[in-house]
Amino acid sequence: MEPSRADAIVLRRREFSESSWLIDFITPEWGCLKTIAKGARRPESRLRGRLELFNRGRIIFYPSRRSDLHLLSQFDVTRFASAPGATLETAAYFYYLAELLLAVGFGSEAGRDLFEIFDRELGDASGLGRITPARIRFEIDFLKVLGVFPPLAVCGECQGDTSDRLYFSPVSRSWICSRCRSGRAGAIFIQEGVRALVNHILEGGRKTSRPAMSASQEKILDRLCRLLVDINVGKKIRSLSFLQQVKEVEGGRGRGGK
Numbered sequence: 001m002e003p004s005r006a007d008a009i010v011l012r013r014r015e016f017s018e019s020s021w022l023i024d025f026i027t028p029e030w031g032c033l034k035t036i037a038k039g040a041r042r043p044e045s046r047l048r049g050r051l052e053l054f055n056r057g058r059i060i061f062y063p064s065r066r067s068d069l070h071l072l073s074q075f076d077v078t079r080f081a082s083a084p085g086a087t088l089e090t091a092a093y094f095y096y097l098a099e100l101l102l103a104v105g106f107g108s109e110a111g112r113d114l115f116e117i118f119d120r121e122l123g124d125a126s127g128l129g130r131i132t133p134a135r136i137r138f139e140i141d142f143l144k145v146l147g148v149f150p151p152l153a154v155c156g157e158c159q160g161d162t163s164d165r166l167y168f169s170p171v172s173r174s175w176i177c178s179r180c181r182s183g184r185a186g187a188i189f190i191q192e193g194v195r196a197l198v199n200h201i202l203e204g205g206r207k208t209s210r211p212a213m214s215a216s217q218e219k220i221l222d223r224l225c226r227l228l229v230d231i232n233v234g235k236k237i238r239s240l241s242f243l244q245q246v247k248e249v250e251g252g253r254g255r256g257g258k
């Protein structure tokens, strides 16, 4: 059987046996990829010490014909994930992103884009700044890459124009116009500045820098992203509550200094 090669980032590592790991990667060509690293836990294994979470490199593996579990042969690390000085919040953030990718990345046609947006965050781990704006940008990119970010210019109910006033309706899971808004319980008003920020992220492509946002814009975008990710990923992302706990703890520590 011919081996395959791919760029890859370690997304998840689980024990399989005393000597072996199960390793899930994200790759541009294959999306999420399940592999078994036989013997990788043995001291003499050439994979030992390489299969740490979020390491990036080049893998060689033997694709299985019978199942979706492939045999990992080599992993040449080109970037180690260990970022000195990384905070617990940054670590919790990356766990959350990995969980998002694992929730949608198997069999996804968006593998290349998912790999790129995750790689960008990891590569910039020390320059992320505040995590919440970074996460908001990632989530908008993520939903866009999956093709599920609802178009802003069109009302999801009447297909009319939304340029007058824009709302988000959790009920119809879309942006709605001011006409459709009346009588809609729970519709969220989207300020012009928030719309501009979303457009900036959507149109800017992968290389846009993180947009600055005010506290109130951040709050609305955070709520919108929560709704859209919950609706579209469709399962509870466990590490998000961990990320929020970490944020509260670190926020409490930083209070007084600001």
Ligand SMILES: [Zn+2]
Residues within 6 Å of the ligand: 155, 156, 157, 158, 159, 160, 176, 177, 178, 179, 180, 181
């Ligand atoms: Zn409408």
